[in-house]
Amino acid sequence: MDSSGPSCGQQISSSVLPRPLIYLIVQEAEQFAKSHFERIGDPSHDWPHVQRVRDLAFWLRGARSLNDQNEPTLRCDYLVLELAALFHDLVDPKLLPPDAVRSQAEPRDLARAVLGPFWDDSKQGHAWMLDVEQKDRIIEIIINIGWSKDQKRRKQAHVVYDELYKEGVYCWPEFRAISDADRLDAIGAVGVMRCAAYSGVSGRQLLSSVACVDSAVDHIHSKLLLIWGDRLFMNKAKVEAERRQETMRTFLHHLDWDARTAQ
Amino acid sequence: MDSSGPSCGQQISSSVLPRPLIYLIVQEAEQFAKSHFERIGDPSHDWPHVQRVRDLAFWLRGARSLNDQNEPTLRCDYLVLELAALFHDLVDPKLLPPDAVRSQAEPRDLARAVLGPFWDDSKQGHAWMLDVEQKDRIIEIIINIGWSKDQKRRKQAHVVYDELYKEGVYCWPEFRAISDADRLDAIGAVGVMRCAAYSGVSGRQLLSSVACVDSAVDHIHSKLLLIWGDRLFMNKAKVEAERRQETMRTFLHHLDWDARTAQ
Numbered sequence: 127m128d129s130s131g132p133s134c135g136q137q138i139s140s141s142v143l144p145r146p147l148i149y150l151i152v153q154e155a156e157q158f159a160k161s162h163f164e165r166i167g168d169p170s171h172d173w174p175h176v177q178r179v180r181d182l183a184f185w186l187r188g189a190r191s192l193n194d195q196n197e198p199t200l201r202c203d204y205l206v207l208e209l210a211a212l213f214h215d216l217v218d219p220k221l222l223p224p225d226a227v228r229s230q231a232e233p234r235d236l237a238r239a240v241l242g243p244f245w246d247d248s249k250q251g252h253a254w255m256l257d258v259e260q261k262d263r264i265i266e267i268i269i270n271i272g273w274s275k276d277q278k279r280r281k282q283a284h285v286v287y288d289e290l291y292k293e294g295v296y297c298w299p300e301f302r303a304i305s306d307a308d309r310l311d312a313i314g315a316v317g318v319m320r321c322a323a324y325s326g327v328s329g330r331q332l333l334s335s336v337a338c339v340d341s342a343v344d345h346i347h348s349k350l351l352l353i354w355g356d357r358l359f360m361n362k363a364k365v366e367a368e369r370r371q372e373t374m375r376t377f378l379h380h381l382d383w384d385a386r387t388a389q
Numbered sequence: 390m391d392s393s394g395p396s397c398g399q400q401i402s403s404s405v406l407p408r409p410l411i412y413l414i415v416q417e418a419e420q421f422a423k424s425h426f427e428r429i430g431d432p433s434h435d436w437p438h439v440q441r442v443r444d445l446a447f448w449l450r451g452a453r454s455l456n457d458q459n460e461p462t463l464r465c466d467y468l469v470l471e472l473a474a475l476f477h478d479l480v481d482p483k484l485l486p487p488d489a490v491r492s493q494a495e496p497r498d499l500a501r502a503v504l505g506p507f508w509d510d511s512k513q514g515h516a517w518m519l520d521v522e523q524k525d526r527i528i529e530i531i532i533n534i535g536w537s538k539d540q541k542r543r544k545q546a547h548v549v550y551d552e553l554y555k556e557g558v559y560c561w562p563e564f565r566a567i568s569d570a571d572r573l574d575a576i577g578a579v580g581v582m583r584c585a586a587y588s589g590v591s592g593r594q595l596l597s598s599v600a601c602v603d604s605a606v607d608h609i610h611s612k613l614l615l616i617w618g619d620r621l622f623m624n625k626a627k628v629e630a631e632r633r634q635e636t637m638r639t640f641l642h643h644l645d646w647d648a649r650t651a652q
Binding site: 131152167168169170172174178182183185186212239310314315316318320321322323324325326328329330331332333335342355366369370373376377378380381384386389 | 418430431432435437442444445447448470520573577578579582583584585586588590591592593594595596598605629631632636637639640641643644646647648650651652
């Protein structure tokens with residue numbers, strides 16, 4: 127399932143921009159994403175989450191260990207990786223005003239409309255220097271990331287995961303690293319905190335009860351505990367997910383104990 | 390520190406109402422509290438939290454083990470215990486409209502205004518049958534519960550906890566059971582979930598960072614990890630708090646591990 131497999135033929139060219147310009151573009155992207163999340167004020171989907179996903183994506187791609195043969199890094203465009211990581215939650219419909227979502231028929235159009243101000247305006251900065259291929263790849267990555275899209279594809283395809291993800295965006299190392307990073311940040315201790323915080327944002331109950339069909343604990347059972355194995359692309363992510371799943375299982379055990387103390 | 394100590398002389402008379410009437414009053418109180426929390430929609434301070442606090446308060450008072458000599462139950466008015474547990478969060482200023490809080494100068498007046506519709510209107514139900522002493526005790530209990538009030542009293546008194554809590558409402562078994570139950574529900578796995586959910590409600594960041602002085606993790610360190618020992622009245626609560634503190638310490642360890650994965 128790792129992107130180093132022979133079936134993943136489509137490669138992406140590394141950025142040819144000089145390094146100081148790349149730094150400037152990344153700084154501009156950070157400000158662009160940061161201001162988006164400051165307007166939303168949802169601590170379960172916020173700037174610190176984006177920073178963690180970016181860090182995890184780089185860690186998964188082995189950016190600090192170029193000699194690691196198991197996780198090849200040379201085929202990865204780190205500028206696309208970094209920008210797509212920074213922007214991965216910008217087109218999530220639940221984090222956008224309903225009007226903005228309704229005004230665009232297709233996710234691709236919505237992503238273009240949201241990211242347009244970042245790279246179309248040459249007066250604002252240096253992001254216009256990104257080439258068309260890089261912009262398209264960033265858009266493809268951020269519109270294809272997400273659990274519900276994955277669920278939908280699996281249902282439509284009626285094929286096993288390995289077959290479904292042999293080509294296209296799902297094969298790109300940048301997509302694989304960001305998707306895995308985003309899922310790792312949804313599980314473990316951080317995942318529990320984020321899940322509970324989203325309950326606070328959305329008014330969802332925390333613990334399950336007979337009367338309530340939707341709660342944070344239900345969400346942990348119906349989604350978060352499934353994030354392991356073939357829900358991740360990279361071996362490094364799968365190993366890390368095992369550790370985080372164990373944290374969640376232990377936590378649920380204690381939660382059950384707390385809830386039954388007085389019974 | 391248990392309410393069975395010889396320094397706690399003030400006792401409360403048990404309710405003299407027939408049992409079927411007590412059940413009716415409790416049912417009315419449940420509806421009254423439930424409708425309050427449905428209006429608020431905060432999963433960190435909600436009806437399930439109130440139910441847990443009620444159950445824990447009864448459990449702490451040993452209502453199911455009347456032969457337990459270490460936690461005497463006979464001195465406790467269970468109707469006052471139950472109603473004060475159900476109402477303990479109804480006068481929390483952060484869960485009331487600002488106008489309602491501003492319109493009443495004193496916490497006691499605010500509590501009378503909030504609870505008035507429950508027991509003053511004989512047409513609505515049976516709660517008017519509560520005697521004046523029971524109503525006053527319920528009000529005294531709910532206006533004196535809370536971490537910030539405890540902190541304030543400790544600072545004002547400049548005395549050790551044992552001395553400060555030797556008389557008045559702090560000595561009542563009903564107050565002690567509800568205060569301990571409320572604190573137990575603030576720690577452990579449930580406490581972590583509630584703390585994160587409140588971050589969602591209030592827009593507070595989850596994990597600590599250099600730039601952020603207020604986060605859910607800061608709150609765990611500055612308040613929740615202190616809920617043990619003399620912050621609780623009853624021995625049974627102290628033992629249970631130890632278990633829940635261990636859960637939180639383990640969770641924080643995993644949280645730290647998650648946050649440092651990519652570093």
